[in-house]
Amino acid sequence: MRHNLSRRKFLKSLGMAALASTAPLKLVEVVYGQKIADKFTFAVISDAHITHIKGTRFVRNFDEGLKKAVFEVSFIDPQPDFVVFGGDLAQLGKKEELEHGLEIMSELSLPVKWVIGEHDFYLDMGEYWQEHVGPLYYSFDHKGVHFVVLNSILTYESWIQKFKDPMERMLNMARLDNPHGSPFMVGKEQIAWLKKDLEKYSPETPIVVLSHSPLYKIFKPWNFWTEDAEEVQAVLKRFKKVTVLHGHVHQILYHQIGNITFMAFMSTAWPWPYPVSYSQLPNAVPRITVFMNRADPFKERDGTGWSYLDIQDGYPTQYYQLWENAPRTVYYDPQLGYPVDRDYQDPARRIPPQEHY
Amino acid sequence: MVRRIFMLAVMGFFLGTGLAQADEFTRKDLEKWQKAFMAVVKEGERLFHSPLGSNKVSCDMCHPNAANTHPETYPKFQKQLGRVATLRDMINWCIQNPLEGKPLPLDDPRMIALEAYITWERRGVPLAPGKH
Ligand SMILES: [Fe+2]
Ligand SMILES: [Fe+2]
Numbered sequence: 001m002r003h004n005l006s007r008r009k010f011l012k013s014l015g016m017a018a019l020a021s022t023a024p025l026k027l028v029e030v031v032y033g034q035k036i037a038d039k040f041t042f043a044v045i046s047d048a049h050i051t052h053i054k055g056t057r058f059v060r061n062f063d064e065g066l067k068k069a070v071f072e073v074s075f076i077d078p079q080p081d082f083v084v085f086g087g088d089l090a091q092l093g094k095k096e097e098l099e100h101g102l103e104i105m106s107e108l109s110l111p112v113k114w115v116i117g118e119h120d121f122y123l124d125m126g127e128y129w130q131e132h133v134g135p136l137y138y139s140f141d142h143k144g145v146h147f148v149v150l151n152s153i154l155t156y157e158s159w160i161q162k163f164k165d166p167m168e169r170m171l172n173m174a175r176l177d178n179p180h181g182s183p184f185m186v187g188k189e190q191i192a193w194l195k196k197d198l199e200k201y202s203p204e205t206p207i208v209v210l211s212h213s214p215l216y217k218i219f220k221p222w223n224f225w226t227e228d229a230e231e232v233q234a235v236l237k238r239f240k241k242v243t244v245l246h247g248h249v250h251q252i253l254y255h256q257i258g259n260i261t262f263m264a265f266m267s268t269a270w271p272w273p274y275p276v277s278y279s280q281l282p283n284a285v286p287r288i289t290v291f292m293n294r295a296d297p298f299k300e301r302d303g304t305g306w307s308y309l310d311i312q313d314g315y316p317t318q319y320y321q322l323w324e325n326a327p328r329t330v331y332y333d334p335q336l337g338y339p340v341d342r343d344y345q346d347p348a349r350r351i352p353p354q355e356h357y
Numbered sequence: 358m359v360r361r362i363f364m365l366a367v368m369g370f371f372l373g374t375g376l377a378q379a380d381e382f383t384r385k386d387l388e389k390w391q392k393a394f395m396a397v398v399k400e401g402e403r404l405f406h407s408p409l410g411s412n413k414v415s416c417d418m419c420h421p422n423a424a425n426t427h428p429e430t431y432p433k434f435q436k437q438l439g440r441v442a443t444l445r446d447m448i449n450w451c452i453q454n455p456l457e458g459k460p461l462p463l464d465d466p467r468m469i470a471l472e473a474y475i476t477w478e479r480r481g482v483p484l485a486p487g488k489h
Contacts, residue, residue: 051412051413051414052413053411053412053413059412059413059414060412060457061414061455175406175417176417176418176421177417177421177422221422222421222422270418270419270455271419272419272421273420273421273424273425275424277424277425278421278422278424278478279478279479279481279482280422280478280480280481294425296437297447297450297451297454298437298450300454300455352489356425357427
């Protein structure tokens, strides 16, 4: 009852009632209609980057992205089992931003599995998050799948210590192209915890790891990178079905390394260029990824969105909901042994906006 | 034939007077000019990473290292504007929209600095005017 009331109120406050029957939601119903027993669904919202301007003012553009995602996820019918938030709720880790972001997210009546991003962390080193959101890393079981949430955005202590105040540290971490930045890492302590956490699970148990940064190395200058990724991958090696899902890159991105399938989340705030678009430095962008469309700068919500995932037989399918583009579906293909795009994987079927340069 | 000889004679006359040295420059000049240019690039980099509008948003948030600004493709047709636009038009478009700010005059030193930085980050990429 409370949930219905608040949802209606929320709807009104956004003036978006007319949106209640948008295409993405229909698509969900079709998928649910198949009623396959060993399958479940969760939604993903990521990289909201709520930005405080002054007093009660926040950047309208980014507020609207998060509100739109929350609104649409609220109307998936039937509701997914839970929602993953992929990190970077705030832009500069400010109490005002985290509070405002949490307030928008509180309109969801579903449980939320929180992943912390560097923008939430480097002002107070995770203090507010742990007090008001939850632990920085943890694990849980869901319908036969073991989920692990990592805090992958730690870095060298010497870098953390070199700033005169917390805001200077935050600003330096927030700048993606900072030539004096510092690489993300999971760290010894958490890797030891991960080993112990996984000990009791058999190699047949499907594992889903949720992290903010990709747990592989794409492009160090923008921190599309985790310094100790190989050590984490090694711990996951004995499992047959491993999926790593991450935020941070604000784009469609997928990859396969050995037994591990990687997939990225979209941002609700803005899209990022693929590192191939920076002509001055080499990159390791996965070759199998079919890029998202280049964004139209005249459409504020283009290149942003949310997604939902099915886990079936321990294998992931991600349905990207793109607000100004046709949805994209990326799934792990057990025959091929890597993830593919349902519509565009064949190079002959690609379209001009997918070319980034 | 007579004409060719005449031309050669005229050219010889000019070369002989030493006027050809008027726009010669030294290695030192080159260094000085490069330094002057790089100072503007540096200022452009600073502006690109600063909130130039009214909402604390800066260009680098969406364009790290000025990626996805494609200066080599300008001027080009922008269907949303319905005309051939310049890089400076698009810089102003992003100042007015994502940054919620006021457009810069096209000859404003800040506009020139932004253009210098954006172009510098794209150095070496062949010109491709009109490309989408
Ligand atoms: Fe982010
Ligand atoms: Fe991030």
